[in-house]
Amino acid sequence: QVQLVQSGAEVKKPGASVKVSCKASGYTFTTYNIHWLRQAPGQGFQWMGIIDPRGGDTRHAQKFQGRVTMTSDSSTNTVYMELSSLKSDDTAVYYCARPGVWGLITYFDHWGQGTLVTVSS
Amino acid sequence: QSVLTQPPSVSGAPGQRVTISCSGSSSNIGAGYDVHWYQQLPGTAPKLLIYGNSNRPSGVPDRFSASKSGTSASLAITGLQAEDEADFFCQSYDSRLSGSAFGGGTKVTVL
Numbered sequence: 001q002v003q004l005v006q007s008g009a010e011v012k013k014p015g016a017s018v019k020v021s022c023k024a025s026g027y028t029f030t031t032y033n034i035h036w037l038r039q040a041p042g043q044g045f046q047w048m049g050i051i052d053p054r055g056g057d058t059r060h061a062q063k064f065q066g067r068v069t070m071t072s073d074s075s076t077n078t079v080y081m082e083l084s085s086l087k088s089d090d091t092a093v094y095y096c097a098r099p100g101v102w103g104l105i106t107y108f109d110h111w112g113q114g115t116l117v118t119v120s121s
Numbered sequence: 122q123s124v125l126t127q128p129p130s131v132s133g134a135p136g137q138r139v140t141i142s143c144s145g146s147s148s149n150i151g152a153g154y155d156v157h158w159y160q161q162l163p164g165t166a167p168k169l170l171i172y173g174n175s176n177r178p179s180g181v182p183d184r185f186s187a188s189k190s191g192t193s194a195s196l197a198i199t200g201l202q203a204e205d206e207a208d209f210f211c212q213s214y215d216s217r218l219s220g221s222a223f224g225g226g227t228k229v230t231v232l
Contacts, residue, residue, distance in 0.1 A: 035221070044123045044210060045167075047221040061220050100172055104221075105214040107157035109178065111166040 022096030
């Protein structure tokens with residue numbers, strides 16, 4: 001069965017960076033891209049970006065311009081999302097998600113368990 | 122502030138029918154992009170409930186149904202059960218964001 005397993009919770013100080021991993025299993029890693037989303041406490045979801053695990057091409061939301069880096073490692077079926085220059089309002093649960101269809105115009109039928117990132121001085 | 126607008130909460134007695142609205146604009150639902158729905162239990166990742174406006178993934182009870190019209194969509198839950206207490210979110214593609222947009226979520230309470 002398809003599984004996305006994310007790394008554990010992180011506590012960071014403002015200005016620091018955080019790197020979250022997402023290890024995929026149960027399907028051929030290169031046949032689906034992976035999206036990253038986040039959910040601030042009590043809020044809806046915010047789409048952050050997408051990575052093509054075949055070659056590492058990425059696209060991200062304008063809001064995260066210059067702060068987000070997504071990478072993939074096909075040798076371990078793992079994708080990574082690094083967010084830099086953290087601020088308190090980056091405190092959220094970060095999710096990786098596999099889409100139902102390839103591309104940006106899609107839905108998400110498999111999700112990681114989420115990684116809580118807390119930004120606090 | 123979410124791109125798609127949902128009511129914060131709805132409630133109903135067991136067995137009743139409740140509906141959740143999702144209002145968008147010409148850059149998302151109104152542009153013809155599909156609407157999808159998710160159920161999120163406390164402390165867990167979302168679960169896909171409806172995709173492509175009205176399609177249920179395998180395993181989702183037919184008590185859940187959805188539709189789309191114009192710039193809005195709605196999710197209906199018939200025969201409300203205690204286990205349906207959760208947050209529900211709508212999602213669509215938004216051309217201004219060049220990515221997915223979500224509603225702020227609706228908490229369903231079973232009275």
